[in-house]
Structures are given as structure tokens and as C-alpha cells.
Amino acid sequence: MRLPDSVSRRGLMLALGAGGVAVGSGRQALADPVFAEYPFQLGIAAGDPAPDGFVIWTRLAPRPLEIGHGMPSAPVPVRWEIATDRGFSNVAQRGEVIARPELGHAVHVEVTGLEPGRDYFYRFIAGAERTPSGRAKTAPTAGAAVARARFGVLGCQAYEQGFYTAHRKAAGEDLDFVYCYGDYIYEGRGNRTYTGSGGTVENPRQHLGGEIYSLDDYRRRYAQYKLDADLQASHAATAWYVTWDDHEVANNWVSDLDDGVPPEVFLLRRQAAAQAFYEHMPLRRSAFPRGSEMQLYRHAAWGDLLDLNFLDTRSHRSDQPCDDAWATTCAGVSAANAQVLGQAQEAWLYRNLDQSRAHWKVLAQQIMVMDLDRKEGPEPGYNLDSWAGYSIPRQRLLDRLRERRIGNTVVLTGDEHQNYAGELYRDSRNPEGAPIASEFVATSISSSGDGQDQRAEGRRYLADNPFLKFNNAQRGYVVCDVTPERWQTEFKVLDKVSERGGTLSTRAKFAVASGDARVVPA
Template sequence: MSPFNALSRRGLLLGLGAGGTVLGAGRQALADPIFADYPFQLGVAAGDPLPDGFVIWTRLAPKPLEIGNGMPSAPVPVKWEVASDAGFGTVVRSGEAIARPELAHAVHVEVEGLEPGRPYFYRFNAGRERSATGRARTAPALGSAIASARFGVLGCQAYEQGFYTAHRKAAEEELDFIYCYGDYIYEGRSSRVYNGSGGTSENPRQHFGGEIYSLDDYRRRYAQYKMDTDLQASHASAAWFVTWDDHEIDNNWVSALDQDGVPPEIFALRQQAAMQAFYEHMPLRRSAFPRGSALQLYRKASWGSLLDLNLLDTRQYRTDQPCNDRWASACAGVDADTAQVLGQAQEAWLFESLNRSQAHWNVLAQQIMVMDLDRKEGPEPGYNLDTWAGYRIPRQRLLRHLRDRRIGNTVVLTGDEHQNYAGELFLDGREPEGAPIASEFVTTSISSSGDGQDQRADGRRYLADNPFLKFNNAQRGYVVCDVTAERWQTEFKVLDKVSDRGGTLSTRAKFAVASGDARVVSA
């Protein structure tokens, strides 16, 4: 029997006879389908807000972890509504999208014609079923003066290593938007034990299946993550700007290279599957539609005249990590003049974007630490070579551009580290000269690396050995940024544990940057 087993053959035929629409090459869309189970089990999401609208997303999956996801091999119509009130008394936009099997029955609707700088509510209907309601705020009008912005930063959410309590807490913050820096899923096989830099512990839950390689594998992994109701609440609370890091495809991948030395043409097949699944599950615009093993992810967003948000991709165009990517090391490859982090095209785009910006704050929303943190004990330096510190020439090119073009009020937002950091950026952190060029805030993980602790021994050493570093913490959580024209404040919110759902949230620290002064100070 078909996995769409609750829809009888007679009912299907009657439904198609009563108004099924021919779509594409002879395929018919089901009219008023009856689902085997609730089809909106993966929730709803919004993303990439503009002054006149945003993307709204859902995916039909009555049986999310089964082959075929409980859906027929046919397009299915999905109705959508956007309202100015949570009760949908005033529906301002509505329409119908087609959930296609080629995209795992995901839909991406680019809603337009809305008013700037205000909240809206959205939902979907398919057959007799209705989704949960999501909330999203449109961006302020381009160039408009706004008093403040309040947004969240989060990412690194290894499903196995902890519960998503931080997402539930973030959903209660009433944020203007959320920036997710990546590592939305993790590609590894199921494991009962976590053994990493944070120590060894038993995982509170497990992945379904082994390491993921195929499109079906990646779809199932996203479905497992998205079935988490705390993650669904976080998505439904605000529009997200999403980027990726490495685990959406494979640990520490760059360009056409993976950590296992797989031939590039073979790895490209895995990239293609992973990129399609990423697009299928993220609230991205059509401009990010994957093309083989490539996906256009870097882009710019504005929040009135207060913020320009430059969303970067530090994986797809980067050259290989030097020194065989050895931890806390250095070698001649760190100074390679052919090294790239952003790639030539993205770097040129970023520099032009910064040059033309009229915003009060310029934000680099990206994945890997820009601070050249010395992580090796003793007099000889050693770096995390999967960060900008392993790419000295492109790192200096970026910072020189900020300095020489006098692009002030630049704040870098980073993830990947599974720890919180706050610090200042200099051309050479070992020999800092003059005032800092920019400020950087690194956000810890939602769950990756387990419960964590207030500060690890290596974190205490980093603070002692790197004077530009102002704060370090190794707990789980997220960041809230409160921004005005006069001041940027970053609040580090942490949980005492993620090994069960009852973790307690607290503010661990607040740090601020004054307009015109890149120094990071305790707030």
C-alpha cells in the first residue's frame, strides 16, 4: 500500500475529478488531499525579511522519517495566508503554492506587498489540515531612521548532544529577527557517547541512522531535527537569516575538499545532495536555489539606516586549511599569498558592499573566528587553522580594507567554536598597534558539545595569552544584540545544562561597543 495510505483510491480519483490541476509534464496536483497523518510535523518558518515582505516556508511530511515521507509522488497544492493580527481577522495576502515531490514537498513563498517595519502572522493549509502560526517582522524602510534593533544569534545544534531548551527560550525574547550562523544539522552517524573537546558524556538522544551521504539521508536528518518542538517555536517566533557552516555537508569541508580525501568529483555528489536538502529546509529566496554542487548564499540585508548585515559564506570558496589542519599549530602555509577564505568574487562583493554602505553599523555575519587567537601553550604561536587565523593574507586584506577605507562601527558575528568569546580585531593580535579595527562576538552552541562549563582550562589560558580577548565562556546558549546608533550591546545568555529539558537560563555577561570606538567593554 502507498505510504499515503489514508487517501483511498476512490477518494483520490474523485478528488482529481473535482478540480485537480494539471501541472508541468502531465503531473496532476491532488485536490483536497486526506493525509495519513498530520502533514505539518516539521513546522513553519520565515526568512530573509525585506521592507515589503519575507519568505515563508513549510514542508509536507506526514511520515517524516519514512521513505517518501508519507506523501504521494505528485505535486500537492498548499494554501497560505498572511495576516496583520494573530487571529487572522485581517488577511492581507494569500495564495496557493505547489509542494512538489522534486523538493520533498517543501514550499517557499516570497511574500510581497506588506508594510515595512511591522509584525505579521502567517500559516498554511493543505487539504483539511492547518499549520501552526508563525510570526515575522518586515524590515524597516530602506534608509529609514529607527531607534533600535534587537535580534538573536544562534547555531551549532547537534541533536544528539543536548536538548533545544535555548531555542525555546529564544522564542520568548520577541526578537526583530534571528541570525543562524550554521551547523543546523550534523552529518555524523548515531552515537551513544559524545567524546570531544568538552570531555566525554552520554548523549541524551541519538541520530536516526548512520552518517549521511544521499539526498534521502540528508532529508531524513533535517526532518529529525525539525520535528523538535522547541526548534519549531524558535522558527515561528521571528524571521531568520540563515547561513551554513561545515556540518550541513561534512566536518571542516572547504571548496571541493572533504576531511576524508574523497575525490572531488565524488564529494561533489554529496555536496549536491546536501545543498538541495539545505535549500529544501531553509526559508531562503529563489536566488539561493541550488545549481548542482553550488549554492549562492552570500547576500546583504539592511535594517533601516541602523544596520547593514553582510551574510557571508566561509566554506564554499575557501582554499584548503594549511598545515594539514593540525590543532594549535602554525606553518609556512598560514602565510600563503594564494590563500582564500571568501574567494575573489565574494571578497570583491563584500568590499564594494562595505564601501557603499550608509548604515550606522556594518555587520559581518559569518561562521569562523576572525580574531587570531593563539591557542598553543608556550612562546610559539599556534592557531585553529579552520579559522581566519589560518589564512593570514586574506585576513589582513579584510582588516586593512576596513581600516584604510575608514569603515567604522564594524561588528563581526561568529559561531562554530561552541564557546562564547568577545574581543577586538587587530592586523596582528600578537603585536596590536593603535586602536582596534573592529569588534567580534562569537556565539556558543545551542547544544553541541553537551552541557559545558563556565570556563575550561584552555579558555583561561586564551584570556591570559591574548590581550585583545575580553571574554570567554564554555556553556550552551545564544546571544541577544541590542543596537542603537550610540551603542551596540551583546548579551551572552547561557544554560546550566542541556542534558535534560529543564536547563535554567541566565545572563552570563554583557559587553558593549560605543559608536566610533571598537573597544569591547563590560556593560
């Protein structure tokens, strides 16, 4: 029989291998598939650790960059195993899950029934193929005394602008978990060059295709990123808590708004982006997309040491004021009805903060809370895509922390492609008393290229904003080392990402003592 050109021999072999066979109950049992190419090319991941388990993820994609990803339009069984040792001599749990074509043959297994506060190892099997093992640590028992936590903060990984050396280095850090603040992918078309503050440079690699809009587009872009071996190593090393920022959808989007696009049209793009994000992240079922909406803000605890509030500063925010111009201000910055979190998320956060008995309260989010004056000269100017562009919600948050005496609050942020450390005041132009909270901003994995130790604007920011204690413009990630008495943030940077093999070093360490929000060199 001659096959149509659109049907490959590989696809036929897989379709036949994964076909259903009738069983007595009238349902169909799925036979093990036969793959002509390795189906786990996009790696594995774990996420959202809890005291009794975590999510484990993979996606079947023998041809990851093709429409259809080399899979038939049929469900496929995937087996999984959890062990207490990397060699899987002591398997604690095993099971089977169905990889469905509607979800790009991605699988999410919410593992429960594990012991708190210990390492586990996981892997997947489909047919005769098996993944390498990944490691994930369960959270300590809720409220249990925890002497120390060590975790990473990272994000902003524009594929075109640099290699993922930082991910390879982070994989060797022996972290309890990672917080990824977003910009996991970038939506733009392939570009040969990148123009930034350092001029125009040649990109070391390039996106496939044009700007992405459809579900197939987003799936292909995620596949291109996830084929990177360094990123796969970072995922396999520890469980991640993931949120998104703007580039998972479109640059600087908020709510149902994207410049020059009718809201009803933009929501179609958001819907495709939300599905692809879920398909490629180790998220719980609670985050399953409902149209264009995802429930991404959520809470986690690390014993009595950390209360982690993961925020979504895109989905429920009002439009940026002043036409989202750079380093300026206008009356819209003080709009009384402006929102960053939206009413529901803000109320949820305040309840968590009021009820918290943890040593440290963490706001893990995307956009800077420090209201840096970024304009040269006597008149202030802000980044209007940060909390500084929304003075009323910002003041409301800081007033809540101060009036309710919610101490030991640390904000973890990304998006800026630079490292920052500083202190939070209600009005940084007129600071009163002690700082209310501390903020650490992690630089990018690769976005903006090699960078430099400090830009001229960074030196100006330090001079013009006394609450800002540190700035650096290299690539890398952050490691937080936390005890009940002290929070330490270590800024780890690379000398280059334009080539493989960059050298990692510690650029600076800053600390916050329990009961004192001042940020000091460690």
C-alpha cells in the first residue's frame, strides 16, 4: 500500500504501536507504543513540591520541532516511577498516565503519599524507551522547625541572546528548589542580531520561524528551548516553582491588553500561550487553563521557615500608564483605580500575610517593587512596567506590611536583566524610619547577552536612589541561603554567555537580619 506523502513511516509505526485493543469491559486498553526515534527529547521536570509529593512532567515528542511532534493523534500510555535512590533499587511508587494529543502528549503526575523533607528520584517509561532520572525534594512538614533552606532564583532566558551555561551551573548547586520568575520563552521572530545598551551584536543562536501566535507556534518555541541540554539538566536537578511574566505571551502584555490588537483577538493568543505554558511546565491541575485564564498565583510553605507567595503580576493588571514610556511619569501613575494584582489576588495575598507564622514571608513575583528614579536630572522618571508605575497599589501593599507589622518580608523579582538589592519604603523620595521590606532582583540567564559589571545607568541609579544597595548587569542567577536568624542572597554571574563555557563567580553577597529589613553586605 502506498502511503500519502503526509503520513511518514515513523508516524505509521507509532500509530500502529499505540493502537487500542478491545477488552471485556467494552473500554479500550492502550498497547505500549513503538517509537522510531527517542520520544523524551524535551527532558523531564518536577515542580510545586509539597510535604507529601510534587508534580512530575514530561512530553512525548519524537520530532519536537514538527507540527504533530512526531506523534499520532491518539492517546499513549506512559509509566512513571518514584524511588528513594538514584539507581531505583527501592521504588516507592509507580503508576501509569495517559499522554493525550489534546495536550501535545504532555503528562503531569501529581505524586502524593511521600515522606516530607527528603530527596526522591523519578523517571518515565514509554514502550521500550526510558528517561534519565530526575531529583526532587519534598517540602518539610507544615509548621515543622527548619534550620536552613537553600534555593535558586532564575529566569529571562532569551534563547537567541546567549547559551544556558547558568542553568548548567545551577544544576550543580544542590538546591532545595528553584523559583523561576518567568520569561521562560521569548515570542519574537528569529533575529540574526540583537541591539541593546552595548550596541548591536551577533546572536549566538536563533529562533526558528517568525513571531509566535498559534498553539503550534508556541509548542515549537517551547520545544526549541527545551531541547537545550543545560536547561534539561537544571530541571532534572531539583523541583521548580514556576510563574510567568510577559514573553510567554507577548512583550509587556497585561490583562486582555496588547498594543494595537483588539482585546478579543489578543485573548485568542493568550489562550494558545496559556495552553502551551501548561503543557510544558510542571504545574498542578489547579493551573489547568480555562480559556485564556490560568490560576498561577498560589502559596507554598517550607516548614516554619518560609511562606512562599507566588504572584501573577500580568493577568490581572491594569494598563501601564503614560503609554508605557520609559523613565517618565504622568498623572496616570497615581490613578486611584489602578491594579497590579487585581482585587481577588490582592485580598488572597493579604490573608496569607496576616495569617503567616513563618520566620520569612516571601513575595515571589516578576516586576520590581523598588520605585527607582531612572531619569537623569531633578525630575523623577520610572519604569512604568514595574510597581513604580502603579503608586496606589504599591502604597497599599507597603502600608499593609507596616500597619500590620508583618516583618521579615522579602520580595524576589526578575524581569530587569540586571541584579539589584535594596530596601522598600512607601515613598522612596521621602523615606521615613526603617525600611518596610527587602527586595532582591535576579538577573537573566541569557537575555541581553553578555552584559557588563555595571552600566552607566546603573551607577546613576545607585547615586540617585539611596535605598538601592547593589547593581550589576551580568548574566547569571541568585542563590538564597536562609536560616531563622538571617537571609543571605548570593549573586552569581558569568563572564560571558555569547560562547559556551563561561566562568561563574560570586559577584556579591547581601544579607538581611531577622527583624531588620536593612540590606547589608554579607
